[in-house]
Structures are given as C-alpha cells and as structure tokens.
Amino acid sequence: MLLEEVQDLKAKWGKEIILLAHHYQRHEIADLGDRLGDSYELARAASEAERARFIVFCGVRFMAEAAEIVRRENQVVIHPAAEAGCPLADMAPVDRAEEAWEHIAGVRGADKVMPLVYMNSSAKLKAMVGRYGGSVCTSSNAGRAFEWGFKEREAVFFFPDEHLGRNSARGVGIPEEQVVVWDPKQEGGGIEEKALKGARAILWKGYCHVHTAFVPEDIQQARERFPEARVLVHPECPEEVVKIADGAGSTAYLVKAVENAEPGSTLVIGTEINLVSRLARDHQDRTVIPLKRSLCPNMFRISAKRLLDSLRSLPEPEVVTLPKEVKKDAKLALERMLSI
Ligand code: SF4
Missing domain, CATH: 3.40.50.10800 (NadA-like)
Structure with a gap:
C-alpha cells in the first residue's frame, strides 16, 4: 500500500521530482530510485538534474547536504530522515579539524599540506577544506585525489577516515613510515613534531563501524x-x-x-x-x-513511510538548508573533486 502510494505520487510529480537512492538503502527504497549510486555518482546526478524541482535524497545527511551544495537555484533538496547522520562524519567536528589544521600548518606551512576531506563529512568541514585550497574525495577517486594533492603540495592531511586514508596512501606508494595518525583526543594529535615534519600523509583517527566490523x-x-x-x-x-x-x-x-x-x-x-x-x-x-552481515543503521532509517511522508508534503516540503558561506566554500571543494 505504502509503496503504491509512493509510486502514485512520484508519477503525479513526474519530471519535477528526482529520487536519488544510495546503494545501502533498503531494497524497496533502492528499487524506487530514479538513480541508484554511491555518494560520488549521486552528487553528480544531483548537479546534473536540470529538470527536477525537487531532489529527494535517500541516503544519510552528508549526502543530502552535498546535493544541497551543488543544486540549481530553482531546486530544493528533501531528506526523508533528517536525523539520519553518519557516525564517521561526526568524528571530525569542524572546530577540532580547524585546531588540527592550525597546528599542522604551523609546523609544516599551510602551503605545504593539502587538506583532503572524504565525502563522508559535514558541509562545514568541506567548506573549511575549500577555503584552504583542498578538495573533497570519495572512495571512487581517493587515489586520484591523493596523487593530485602530492603534485600540488608536499603532504596531504586526510579526514575523517583513517582506513581509507591509509589504503589510499599505500595505493599511491607512500611508505608506512611516512604515514601518521592525528588523534583529535590528544594534544598535538599525539604526533611528535619530528614525525609530523617528515610525514607525507596525515590521517584523522576516524572509522566507519560498518566496514571496520570486517576482520x-x-x-x-x-x-x-x-x-x-x-x-x-x-x-x-x-x-x-x-x-x-x-x-x-x-x-x-x-x-x-x-x-x-x-x-x-x-x-x-x-x-x-x-x-x-x-x-x-x-x-x-x-x-x-x-563477507559478514554488517548493516548501516543510519541508512536504514529511511523507510517507505518516511519517503511517503516527504512526498505527501510536496509542494511545500521541509528542505535541507545550509548557510550561504558554508555552501560557497564547500562548493569550491566539491568542484575541485569533480574536476580532478
Ligand atoms: S556505512 Fe559507514 S560511512 Fe557510510 S553512512 Fe553508514 S556509518 Fe557512515
């Protein structure tokens, strides 16, 4: 019943609506998507959705925010479960990241370190990286982003996923001894100044519980x-x-x-x-x-009922909003990613 009503409303709004669904969504939601993809593909799809007035984003909050950053003037982004965040993204609050950047830039020089932020991060963090000349990346293009970072500057500061950072650094040939981990809970990230000066990859100590479940x-x-x-x-x-x-x-x-x-x-x-x-x-x-059953409970928050409630609220839905400054700076970092 619920799914039929969702389909009827989708048909009623026709091309005015585009439903973007992440691959980790429940099957019934994924099957309803006009586009099914990973965070990179969906950010692109949102930026290319010229005809739709309503971008309905079935994923977690940072993804809906990314769509809000790249959307056109005449569009709005709707997130059917506003509380569906991502614990990995929450591991790097922007004030802690700013403190870390200040310390690292103080030791190495701001023009020597390239900040790279994983798509799985808040819009504010993306904005910070945009302001400091860095880029967003996803798991699809992290290797390319690291190569770009090393071409432009001596070292990269990658956050918030330590494991993607470590695997990407190894993938582009950075030796293990030139990789250090910034622990935001410790003074100076817990890194000795000598090690920080010699590091090529500085990785934020964050992780996704869904993927670190695998051993x-x-x-x-x-x-x-x-x-x-x-x-x-x-x-x-x-x-x-x-x-x-x-x-x-x-x-x-x-x-x-x-x-x-x-x-x-x-x-x-x-x-x-x-x-x-x-x-x-x-x-x-x-x-x-x-390999093992590992579920993302945040992705799972979007149900047919929540999606239906969002569609019923058209044409006056609750929309994703971000401060203008944050959008402007975060867009710089996202556009760098799309051009790398
Ligand atoms: S799978 Fe991990 S990184 Fe992706 S949304 Fe869920 S908690 Fe966040």
Whole structure:
C-alpha cells in the first residue's frame, strides 16, 4: 500500500521530482530510485538534474547536504530522515579539524599540506577544506585525489577516515613510515613534531563501524568455505583486511565487479549488507555472498513511510538548508573533486 502510494505520487510529480537512492538503502527504497549510486555518482546526478524541482535524497545527511551544495537555484533538496547522520562524519567536528589544521600548518606551512576531506563529512568541514585550497574525495577517486594533492603540495592531511586514508596512501606508494595518525583526543594529535615534519600523509583517527566490523579471520573463513570465490572489500575496511582480499574498491567498483563476473562464479563481498544482498538478488546466475552481515543503521532509517511522508508534503516540503558561506566554500571543494 505504502509503496503504491509512493509510486502514485512520484508519477503525479513526474519530471519535477528526482529520487536519488544510495546503494545501502533498503531494497524497496533502492528499487524506487530514479538513480541508484554511491555518494560520488549521486552528487553528480544531483548537479546534473536540470529538470527536477525537487531532489529527494535517500541516503544519510552528508549526502543530502552535498546535493544541497551543488543544486540549481530553482531546486530544493528533501531528506526523508533528517536525523539520519553518519557516525564517521561526526568524528571530525569542524572546530577540532580547524585546531588540527592550525597546528599542522604551523609546523609544516599551510602551503605545504593539502587538506583532503572524504565525502563522508559535514558541509562545514568541506567548506573549511575549500577555503584552504583542498578538495573533497570519495572512495571512487581517493587515489586520484591523493596523487593530485602530492603534485600540488608536499603532504596531504586526510579526514575523517583513517582506513581509507591509509589504503589510499599505500595505493599511491607512500611508505608506512611516512604515514601518521592525528588523534583529535590528544594534544598535538599525539604526533611528535619530528614525525609530523617528515610525514607525507596525515590521517584523522576516524572509522566507519560498518566496514571496520570486517576482520582478517572473516576472509580466512570465507576462503575455507568457498575456495573458488573472489573476496572483494571496500577501502574503508582496515588495511590488514584490504591487504589479504583479492581486490578492494569503492561501492561502484564492487557493483561493477559483480556485474562483470562470469555466470557461475562466486564472489564474497565485504561491505554494507543491503548492497550485497541486492547484488545477490539481481545476479542469480552467480553466487554473491556477504563477507559478514554488517548493516548501516543510519541508512536504514529511511523507510517507505518516511519517503511517503516527504512526498505527501510536496509542494511545500521541509528542505535541507545550509548557510550561504558554508555552501560557497564547500562548493569550491566539491568542484575541485569533480574536476580532478
Ligand atoms: S556505512 Fe559507514 S560511512 Fe557510510 S553512512 Fe553508514 S556509518 Fe557512515
């Protein structure tokens, strides 16, 4: 019933509405999406949605904020679950990040360190990075963003995901001894000045609980049970997991790997469970198995009922808003990402 009403309202508003759904959404929401994608693909889709007046974003708050930053003047962004945040994004409050930047820039020089912020962060943090000449990146283009950062400056300061930062630094050939971790709970990030001066990658101590749930033993067990399987994981997983997997990459990479796999093949995937189970559902001629059941409860907050309530509120919905200054500076950092 609820889903039928959602479909009726979507049909009623036609091209005036675009529904963007992240891959980690429940199946019924993902299936309703005009576009299904990862945070990078959906930021692009929002910036390209010329005809829609209403951008309905089914994902977590930082994603809806990113759409609000890139939307056109005549559009509004609607987030059906305003309270659906992301604990990883919350691990880097902007005032703590500013303190860290001040310290690092004081030791190294502001023109020597490139700030790179993961898409999974607040709009205020993106704005800070925009002001200091840096870029946003996602798991799809983190490697390219690191290469760009090193071309422009001596070192990169990446936040808030330590694991994506570590895996990306290793991917572009930065030796382990030139990687340091900034712990916001410690004085000076807990990094000795000598180490900070020699570091090429400075990583914020933050993590996604959905992806750090995976441990090397999960891969060993999967290999025992399915010796013929390829094991693929997301780069927000810890380095020791990424290192022993057969491959690691963004959500888009994992989706493509399953789509391109030979019929009859077996893939074990280490990422959010809704995506893995949908890949299994949609590719029944190959075997797709979750490395472990790991659910993002924040993504799960958007239900058919919440989506329906948002659509019923048209044409006067509650919309995502951001201060003008924040939008302007965050847009700089997002546009740098889209051009890298
Ligand atoms: S999967 Fe992790 S990073 Fe993504 S929204 Fe959920 S908690 Fe945040």
